[in-house]
Amino acid sequence: MKKIDRLYILFVLCCAFIFQLNAQERRCSFDAPNITTEHQQKRQMTEIEDLEILQVRVVFHVVYQDGVQNISDEQIFSQLRVLNHDYQKTNSDSVNIPEIFKPLAANCKLQFVLAQQDELGIPSNGITRTQTTHGPFGNNDIHFTELGGKDAWNTEKYLNIWICNLAPGVLGYATPPGTAKEEDGVVIHYENIGTLGSAKIPYEGGRTLTHEVGHYLGLQHIWGTRGGCDDDDGIEDTPIQADAIYDCSESKFSCGSQDMVQNFMNLAEDDCLNFFTKGQATVMRSVLLNERQGVIDTSSLVLSINKGSFAGSLSVVPLRGQKTRYEIKGLENSSIKSIAVFSQSGTNLLSRYLLGVKSSQKLEIDLEGYPEGIYFIQVATREKIYTKRILHLL
Structure with missing residues (x-):
């Protein structure tokens, strides 16, 4: 059976997303917007290294039933370090990028910072905590306090990340640009966040959030939405790949080229994934500067x-x-x-x-x-x- 898939749920107002779960496998079925092609045409292959670092304002919502689910600030900080290393190509395992892909690997020049104020301007550490009686979350209840979850902070100004107990087999999911405001952001299982505390092998490296933030910033899986050699993610420098790959072999080939197994938008385990491409970085920065520009933190410009x-x-x-x-x-x-x-x-x-x-x-x-x-x-x-x-x- 396939290993656990990382789930990217497309929320829309007019249609429901249907997914199947069992103890061994998760499947992801959606028609993602062709946002990558649009932004690739806008920006082409800008040299990311010549650009300024963009800071993204983040708030973490911890929604818990017990002490184990109420993860520590330190565990959240460990996740933030992983995000910033991964999106700036300072992750120590970047040395493991296959030689054929090293020229394509990018410093995305993105920095994720905890919000210093809430929506009312009150000083904050960027972390909220909400105790709930809700069982495992499997739908959009997590986004609403009255349903046992936690209301989002203004999603036009903050990247909202909910940490909670998800249905068995679900590591996390994210919403693409254009999602209903109340539900926009990323949801992560409390066992798949950060590198310590409740984080469990083989997803204890913080890469689930790295992957899901990629979706939040407009990236598809590297094999596209349907799979097969006639589908693609719309990004020039990621090779066409037939399907998800779950092991960490460098010798996987499909559609006439070597597969990008170690790309963060593939579905291998955390200790395998280690890079984004320049094309992916271009798309994410373009989405951030256009559809999601409100979450860019400019508080440093004082x-x-x-x-x-x-x-x-x-x-x-x-x-x-x-x-x-x-x-x-x-x-x-x-x-x-x-x-x-x-x-x-x-x-x-x-x-x-x-x-x-x-x-x-x-x-x-x-x-x-x-x-x-x-x-x-x-x-x-x-x-x-x-x-x-x-x-x-x-």
């Missing part, structure tokens, strides 16, 4: 740091072999007055006053003790203030 110029020659480069230290270079020959570090919300975390140090000297800054995330490095010279955004990953 006056306290935007007074600096993002242009110019300032460069902040990680030192080789160092996880927390960065070298500042590339400035014109000038006297540097200060170096400062700001959080993505604009809080001044660190300031160093240098009293005329020349930019030609070696300048370093150490972010030891700072959590992973987006930071702004601001350098003030006698003539100008420069600001550089960096992604700090441990």
